[in-house]
Amino acid sequence: MATSWSPDIAVPGSRLAPLIRTGQSSDTYYLEACIREPTVSQRRRSTRTQLPLSRDRTSRSGMRRMQLAFVIVSSLVICGMLGAAVVTISPEDLFGSTDSPDDGDAENFEDPNQGVIGEQQTVVASQPDDVEETLLLANLLGNSGRLGEAIPMYERAIDLAPDDAGVRLAFARALADGGMSADAELQFVKALELDSNNQEAHYYLAELYRAWxxxxxxxxxxxxxRAAEIDPTTLISERATTQLASFGIASPTGSPAPATPPPA
Known part of the structure; x- marks a missing residue:
């Protein structure tokens, strides 16, 4: 039978006898490591009270069972200690709870335009017939992602200035940014009915159609x-020319189209 060697095993508070070279199994090696090395007085008492061979074997068998029980209990205790030491980090620990309201999180994500919007709401309340102030409030709300609140303000501005293409254009762009494509198209068309040479209306309507x-x-x-040819000196015209070049179409003004950057 194969034999093996193992170093001394140290346990706090006691000194265990090293493993000895025997013909026993590896499990027995481990159990014998748990036997305390006898002291001199213990050896003497053992010599005087040595049991007969049969009783000695029975005693050894019982001792091994006790040692096995000790090893099992010790292993459970150690595993329990290790388990108690494990720390679990959840996403809530890192980023905070996403379910319950938190004052700190609410402050961090507060609309930066809230103060300006509040002031403008006060102005509009005191001057309800001022189309410019009403349109400014509508634009502030729309740019802050509060389209549901912005739409009534745009509609009020249209009621105050039904022939103003600029009001229709602002409303159309807010609707387009909010994903309301059909409503945005309607307002762009109305703006062009009021001003057929409105360069911005042509350009942003073209953008809407391209993103459709x-x-x-x-x-x-x-x-x-149309946006490129109305006034070739503007930035809007330059952008329109660039977009036409992406379709492989030359600038309608006769000027060379900007070079299309190579694909990444």
Missing amino acids: TPPREAEAVVHYQ
Whole structure:
């Protein structure tokens, strides 16, 4: 039978006898490591009270069972201590709870425009017939992602100035940014009915058509061309020319189209 060697095993508060070279199994090696090394007085008492061979074997068998029980209990205790030491870090520990309201989180995510919006609401309340103040409040709300509150303000501004293409254009852009494509198209068209040479209305309507699902490219090209030719000196015209070049269409003004950057 194979034999093995093992170093001394140290246990706090006691000194265990080293493993000895025997022909016993590896489990027995481990159990014998748990036997305390006898002292001199213990050896003497053992010599005087040595049991007969049969009783000695029985005693050894019982001792081994006790040792096995001791090893099992010790292992359970150690595992329990290790388990108690494990620390679990949850997403809530790192980022805070996403379910319960937190004053700190609410402060961090507070709308930075809230103060300005509050002041403008006060102004509009005191001057309800001022179209410019009403339109400013509508734009502030729309740019803050509060389209539901902005729409009534835009509608009030339209009631105050039904022939103002600029009001319709602002309303159309807010609707487009909010994903309300059909309503945005209606307001762009009304703005162009009021001012057919409104360069921004043509350009942003072209952008709306290009982003449509599926894209309405033919209609987009028409309005890009109009935006490019109304006033070639503006930034809007330059942008429209760039968009036309992406379709492979030359600038309607006769100036060379900007080079299309190579794909990344």
